[in-house]
Amino acid sequence: MAVSIITRIQGYSVHWVMLALALVYLPITLISHPFLLITSPSSFRSAWFESYFRILGPLLATSDLQAGHVEQVLSRAKGTVLELGPGGGDQIYHYKADQVDKIYAAEPNTFLHPALLRNAEKHGLKGKVIPLEAGAEPGSLLPALKKARLLSSTTSGLPEEGVFDSIVAIKCLCSAPQDQLAATVAVVQALLKPGGEFLFFEHVANDSDKVTMSYAWIMNWIWPVMMGNCHLNGKVDKVVLGTGGWEVRNVQTIGEFQGWEVLRYVKGICRKA
Numbered sequence: 001m002a003v004s005i006i007t008r009i010q011g012y013s014v015h016w017v018m019l020a021l022a023l024v025y026l027p028i029t030l031i032s033h034p035f036l037l038i039t040s041p042s043s044f045r046s047a048w049f050e051s052y053f054r055i056l057g058p059l060l061a062t063s064d065l066q067a068g069h070v071e072q073v074l075s076r077a078k079g080t081v082l083e084l085g086p087g088g089g090d091q092i093y094h095y096k097a098d099q100v101d102k103i104y105a106a107e108p109n110t111f112l113h114p115a116l117l118r119n120a121e122k123h124g125l126k127g128k129v130i131p132l133e134a135g136a137e138p139g140s141l142l143p144a145l146k147k148a149r150l151l152s153s154t155t156s157g158l159p160e161e162g163v164f165d166s167i168v169a170i171k172c173l174c175s176a177p178q179d180q181l182a183a184t185v186a187v188v189q190a191l192l193k194p195g196g197e198f199l200f201f202e203h204v205a206n207d208s209d210k211v212t213m214s215y216a217w218i219m220n221w222i223w224p225v226m227m228g229n230c231h232l233n234g235k236v237d238k239v240v241l242g243t244g245g246w247e248v249r250n251v252q253t254i255g256e257f258q259g260w261e262v263l264r265y266v267k268g269i270c271r272k273a
Protein backbone atom coordinates (compact mmCIF):
# COMPACT_ATOMS: atom_id res chain seq x y z
CA MET A 1 0.00 0.00 0.00
CA ALA A 2 1.52 3.34 -1.09
CA VAL A 3 1.50 5.36 2.08
CA SER A 4 4.47 7.31 3.36
CA ILE A 5 6.29 6.20 6.46
CA ILE A 6 5.65 9.65 8.00
CA THR A 7 1.90 9.24 7.55
CA ARG A 8 2.04 5.82 9.16
CA ILE A 9 4.09 7.04 12.11
CA GLN A 10 1.70 9.97 12.62
CA GLY A 11 -1.29 7.63 12.51
CA TYR A 12 0.22 4.99 14.77
CA SER A 13 1.45 7.57 17.29
CA VAL A 14 -2.13 8.48 18.25
CA HIS A 15 -2.30 5.16 20.10
CA TRP A 16 0.85 5.95 22.02
CA VAL A 17 -0.59 9.31 23.08
CA MET A 18 -3.67 7.49 24.39
CA LEU A 19 -1.51 4.94 26.24
CA ALA A 20 0.55 7.79 27.74
CA LEU A 21 -2.64 9.47 28.96
CA ALA A 22 -3.74 6.20 30.57
CA LEU A 23 -0.32 5.87 32.24
CA VAL A 24 -0.54 9.41 33.64
CA TYR A 25 -3.85 8.52 35.26
CA LEU A 26 -2.56 5.31 36.83
CA PRO A 27 -0.87 6.98 39.85
CA ILE A 28 -3.76 9.44 40.11
CA THR A 29 -6.19 6.51 40.40
CA LEU A 30 -3.90 4.80 42.91
CA ILE A 31 -3.98 7.92 45.07
CA SER A 32 -7.71 8.53 44.76
CA HIS A 33 -8.61 4.85 45.41
CA PRO A 34 -5.74 3.74 47.70
CA PHE A 35 -7.00 0.24 48.59
CA LEU A 36 -9.03 -0.67 45.51
CA LEU A 37 -6.18 -2.37 43.66
CA ILE A 38 -5.85 -4.82 46.55
CA THR A 39 -9.50 -5.26 47.46
CA SER A 40 -10.85 -5.46 43.88
CA PRO A 41 -8.39 -5.33 40.97
CA SER A 42 -11.23 -5.35 38.40
CA SER A 43 -12.90 -2.35 40.09
CA PHE A 44 -9.54 -0.61 40.12
CA ARG A 45 -9.25 -1.09 36.35
CA SER A 46 -12.76 0.35 35.97
CA ALA A 47 -11.87 3.38 38.10
CA TRP A 48 -8.66 3.86 36.13
CA PHE A 49 -10.53 3.69 32.81
CA GLU A 50 -13.12 6.20 34.04
CA SER A 51 -10.38 8.62 35.13
CA TYR A 52 -8.90 9.08 31.66
CA PHE A 53 -12.00 8.34 29.58
CA ARG A 54 -13.51 11.41 31.22
CA ILE A 55 -11.08 13.32 28.97
CA LEU A 56 -10.86 11.01 25.98
CA GLY A 57 -14.57 10.18 25.68
CA PRO A 58 -15.84 13.71 24.88
CA LEU A 59 -12.88 14.33 22.53
CA LEU A 60 -13.55 11.18 20.52
CA ALA A 61 -17.32 11.63 20.52
CA THR A 62 -17.06 15.08 18.95
CA SER A 63 -14.22 14.29 16.53
CA ASP A 64 -14.86 14.93 12.83
CA LEU A 65 -14.10 11.31 12.00
CA GLN A 66 -16.80 9.94 14.27
CA ALA A 67 -19.57 12.44 14.98
CA GLY A 68 -21.34 12.38 11.61
CA HIS A 69 -21.34 8.61 11.32
CA VAL A 70 -22.49 8.06 14.89
CA GLU A 71 -25.24 10.62 14.30
CA GLN A 72 -26.46 8.63 11.28
CA VAL A 73 -26.93 5.45 13.26
CA LEU A 74 -27.84 6.74 16.72
CA SER A 75 -30.45 9.25 15.60
CA ARG A 76 -32.51 6.31 14.27
CA ALA A 77 -32.97 4.87 17.77
CA LYS A 78 -36.57 4.96 18.93
CA GLY A 79 -39.06 3.56 21.43
CA THR A 80 -37.56 1.21 23.99
CA VAL A 81 -33.81 1.21 23.44
CA LEU A 82 -30.98 -0.94 24.76
CA GLU A 83 -27.58 0.73 24.52
CA LEU A 84 -24.57 -1.52 25.07
CA GLY A 85 -21.48 0.04 26.65
CA PRO A 86 -22.59 3.70 26.62
CA GLY A 87 -19.66 4.76 28.82
CA GLY A 88 -20.24 8.16 30.39
CA GLY A 89 -22.89 9.05 27.80
CA ASP A 90 -20.63 11.15 25.58
CA GLN A 91 -22.59 10.03 22.51
CA ILE A 92 -26.00 10.58 24.08
CA TYR A 93 -26.41 13.96 22.37
CA HIS A 94 -27.13 12.12 19.10
CA TYR A 95 -30.40 10.64 20.39
CA LYS A 96 -33.60 12.33 19.35
CA ALA A 97 -35.10 12.73 22.80
CA ASP A 98 -38.72 12.90 21.61
CA GLN A 99 -38.29 9.65 19.67
CA VAL A 100 -37.16 7.46 22.57
CA ASP A 101 -39.23 6.31 25.54
CA LYS A 102 -36.54 4.60 27.63
CA ILE A 103 -32.86 3.82 27.14
CA TYR A 104 -31.62 0.82 29.12
CA ALA A 105 -27.90 1.47 29.32
CA ALA A 106 -25.87 -1.72 29.84
CA GLU A 107 -22.59 -0.29 31.13
CA PRO A 108 -20.44 -2.70 33.18
CA ASN A 109 -18.23 0.09 34.53
CA THR A 110 -20.33 1.61 37.32
CA PHE A 111 -17.79 4.43 37.79
CA LEU A 112 -19.19 5.80 34.52
CA HIS A 113 -22.87 5.72 35.59
CA PRO A 114 -22.91 9.18 37.27
CA ALA A 115 -21.55 10.87 34.10
CA LEU A 116 -24.04 8.90 32.02
CA LEU A 117 -26.94 10.23 34.08
CA ARG A 118 -25.54 13.76 34.02
CA ASN A 119 -25.25 13.67 30.23
CA ALA A 120 -28.77 12.23 29.96
CA GLU A 121 -30.12 15.18 31.92
CA LYS A 122 -28.07 17.67 29.89
CA HIS A 123 -29.49 16.35 26.61
CA GLY A 124 -33.18 16.20 27.51
CA LEU A 125 -33.24 12.53 28.53
CA LYS A 126 -33.72 12.98 32.28
CA GLY A 127 -35.61 9.99 33.67
CA LYS A 128 -35.36 8.11 30.37
CA VAL A 129 -31.91 6.54 30.88
CA ILE A 130 -31.70 3.52 33.17
CA PRO A 131 -28.15 2.32 33.85
CA LEU A 132 -27.67 -1.43 34.18
CA GLU A 133 -24.46 -2.94 35.49
CA ALA A 134 -23.90 -5.36 32.62
CA GLY A 135 -21.72 -6.15 29.65
CA ALA A 136 -23.00 -7.01 26.19
CA GLU A 137 -22.20 -10.72 26.46
CA PRO A 138 -25.28 -12.86 27.16
CA GLY A 139 -24.02 -14.21 30.50
CA SER A 140 -23.87 -10.67 31.86
CA LEU A 141 -26.65 -8.96 29.90
CA LEU A 142 -29.51 -11.42 30.33
CA PRO A 143 -29.40 -11.58 34.16
CA ALA A 144 -29.36 -7.75 34.24
CA LEU A 145 -32.40 -7.60 31.96
CA LYS A 146 -34.15 -10.08 34.23
CA LYS A 147 -33.26 -7.98 37.27
CA ALA A 148 -34.73 -4.95 35.50
CA ARG A 149 -37.88 -7.03 34.83
CA LEU A 150 -37.52 -6.69 31.08
CA LEU A 151 -37.30 -10.46 30.85
CA SER A 152 -39.18 -13.02 32.87
CA SER A 153 -37.03 -14.45 35.64
CA THR A 154 -38.94 -17.73 35.60
CA THR A 155 -38.50 -18.76 31.94
CA SER A 156 -35.16 -19.46 30.28
CA GLY A 157 -36.11 -18.59 26.66
CA LEU A 158 -36.35 -15.10 25.17
CA PRO A 159 -39.78 -13.72 24.22
CA GLU A 160 -40.63 -14.31 20.55
CA GLU A 161 -42.03 -10.80 20.23
CA GLY A 162 -38.69 -9.29 21.34
CA VAL A 163 -38.18 -6.54 23.88
CA PHE A 164 -36.46 -3.55 22.23
CA ASP A 165 -37.21 -1.33 19.24
CA SER A 166 -33.53 -0.43 18.85
CA ILE A 167 -30.28 -1.84 20.17
CA VAL A 168 -27.25 0.45 19.96
CA ALA A 169 -23.52 -0.31 20.23
CA ILE A 170 -20.97 2.48 19.79
CA LYS A 171 -17.32 1.45 20.13
CA CYS A 172 -18.00 -1.05 22.90
CA LEU A 173 -18.11 -4.51 21.34
CA CYS A 174 -14.31 -4.33 21.03
CA SER A 175 -14.29 -4.48 24.85
CA ALA A 176 -16.76 -7.37 25.15
CA PRO A 177 -15.41 -10.96 25.14
CA GLN A 178 -14.32 -11.55 21.53
CA ASP A 179 -14.90 -15.30 21.68
CA GLN A 180 -18.58 -14.63 22.48
CA LEU A 181 -19.28 -12.10 19.71
CA ALA A 182 -21.43 -14.49 17.67
CA ALA A 183 -23.54 -15.38 20.73
CA THR A 184 -23.77 -11.67 21.64
CA VAL A 185 -25.05 -10.71 18.18
CA ALA A 186 -27.50 -13.63 18.21
CA VAL A 187 -28.93 -12.44 21.54
CA VAL A 188 -29.07 -8.83 20.26
CA GLN A 189 -31.15 -10.07 17.34
CA ALA A 190 -33.38 -12.17 19.59
CA LEU A 191 -34.00 -9.19 21.90
CA LEU A 192 -35.16 -6.96 19.04
CA LYS A 193 -38.83 -6.75 18.19
CA PRO A 194 -39.61 -7.74 14.57
CA GLY A 195 -38.66 -4.68 12.50
CA GLY A 196 -36.41 -3.43 15.31
CA GLU A 197 -32.92 -2.20 14.43
CA PHE A 198 -29.41 -3.05 15.57
CA LEU A 199 -27.48 0.21 15.16
CA PHE A 200 -23.73 0.20 15.57
CA PHE A 201 -20.52 2.10 14.98
CA GLU A 202 -17.52 -0.01 15.91
CA HIS A 203 -13.87 -0.45 15.05
CA VAL A 204 -12.74 -3.75 13.61
CA ALA A 205 -9.47 -5.27 12.49
CA ASN A 206 -7.53 -3.91 9.54
CA ASP A 207 -7.36 -7.05 7.40
CA SER A 208 -5.83 -5.57 4.26
CA ASP A 209 -2.50 -3.94 5.14
CA LYS A 210 0.24 -6.32 6.27
CA VAL A 211 2.38 -3.63 8.01
CA THR A 212 -0.59 -2.40 10.04
CA MET A 213 -1.78 -5.93 10.73
CA SER A 214 1.64 -6.78 12.22
CA TYR A 215 1.72 -3.54 14.23
CA ALA A 216 -1.84 -4.14 15.51
CA TRP A 217 -0.95 -7.72 16.47
CA ILE A 218 1.93 -6.46 18.64
CA MET A 219 -0.10 -3.55 20.08
CA ASN A 220 -2.94 -5.88 20.93
CA TRP A 221 -0.77 -7.40 23.69
CA ILE A 222 -0.75 -4.19 25.73
CA TRP A 223 -3.70 -2.17 24.39
CA PRO A 224 -6.52 -4.11 26.12
CA VAL A 225 -4.66 -4.07 29.45
CA MET A 226 -4.40 -0.26 29.42
CA MET A 227 -7.56 0.61 27.47
CA GLY A 228 -10.38 -1.05 29.38
CA ASN A 229 -10.14 -4.37 27.51
CA CYS A 230 -10.56 -2.73 24.08
CA HIS A 231 -9.22 -5.05 21.34
CA LEU A 232 -7.76 -3.92 18.04
CA ASN A 233 -8.83 -7.06 16.20
CA GLY A 234 -12.62 -6.79 16.43
CA LYS A 235 -14.77 -8.53 13.86
CA VAL A 236 -18.34 -7.51 14.55
CA ASP A 237 -18.83 -6.66 10.85
CA LYS A 238 -18.02 -10.22 9.82
CA VAL A 239 -20.16 -11.68 12.59
CA VAL A 240 -23.19 -9.58 11.64
CA LEU A 241 -22.75 -10.30 7.93
CA GLY A 242 -22.58 -14.00 8.76
CA THR A 243 -25.82 -13.96 10.79
CA GLY A 244 -29.15 -14.62 9.07
CA GLY A 245 -32.53 -13.27 10.20
CA TRP A 246 -32.04 -9.65 9.10
CA GLU A 247 -34.45 -8.05 6.65
CA VAL A 248 -31.93 -5.24 6.07
CA ARG A 249 -28.23 -5.77 6.72
CA ASN A 250 -26.35 -2.59 5.87
CA VAL A 251 -22.78 -2.82 7.17
CA GLN A 252 -20.16 -0.47 5.71
CA THR A 253 -16.60 0.56 6.35
CA ILE A 254 -16.68 4.35 6.69
CA GLY A 255 -15.53 6.28 3.63
CA GLU A 256 -12.60 7.99 5.38
CA PHE A 257 -10.75 4.67 5.82
CA GLN A 258 -7.68 4.66 3.57
CA GLY A 259 -6.56 1.09 4.12
CA TRP A 260 -3.51 1.44 6.36
CA GLU A 261 -5.04 2.68 9.64
CA VAL A 262 -5.10 0.45 12.73
CA LEU A 263 -8.76 1.12 13.46
CA ARG A 264 -11.18 0.39 10.62
CA TYR A 265 -14.50 1.90 11.63
CA VAL A 266 -17.70 0.24 10.44
CA LYS A 267 -21.26 1.38 10.82
CA GLY A 268 -24.27 -0.83 10.67
CA ILE A 269 -28.02 -0.49 10.36
CA CYS A 270 -29.57 -3.96 10.53
CA ARG A 271 -33.33 -4.49 10.68
CA LYS A 272 -34.68 -7.69 12.15
CA ALA A 273 -36.99 -9.60 9.79
Ligand SMILES: C[S@@+](CC[C@H](N)C(=O)[O-])C[C@H]1O[C@@H](n2cnc3c(N)ncnc32)[C@H](O)[C@@H]1O
Nearest residue numbers: 085086087090109135136170171172175176177
Ligand atom coordinates in the same frame (compact mmCIF):
# COMPACT_ATOMS: atom_id res chain seq x y z
C1 LIG B 1 -14.39 3.18 24.19
S1 LIG B 1 -15.62 3.17 25.41
C2 LIG B 1 -17.00 3.78 24.47
C3 LIG B 1 -18.07 4.38 25.32
C4 LIG B 1 -19.20 5.02 24.54
N1 LIG B 1 -19.94 4.03 23.79
C5 LIG B 1 -18.69 6.10 23.64
O1 LIG B 1 -18.66 5.90 22.43
O2 LIG B 1 -18.32 7.16 24.18
C6 LIG B 1 -15.97 1.43 25.57
C7 LIG B 1 -17.08 1.15 26.56
O3 LIG B 1 -17.37 -0.25 26.56
C8 LIG B 1 -17.59 -0.62 27.90
N2 LIG B 1 -17.41 -2.07 28.05
C9 LIG B 1 -16.43 -2.72 28.69
N3 LIG B 1 -16.67 -4.04 28.69
C10 LIG B 1 -17.83 -4.21 28.01
C11 LIG B 1 -18.61 -5.35 27.71
N4 LIG B 1 -18.24 -6.56 28.08
N5 LIG B 1 -19.77 -5.16 27.03
C12 LIG B 1 -20.14 -3.92 26.66
N6 LIG B 1 -19.44 -2.81 26.92
C13 LIG B 1 -18.31 -2.95 27.60
C14 LIG B 1 -16.59 0.19 28.67
O4 LIG B 1 -16.90 0.24 30.05
C15 LIG B 1 -16.72 1.52 27.98
O5 LIG B 1 -17.74 2.29 28.53
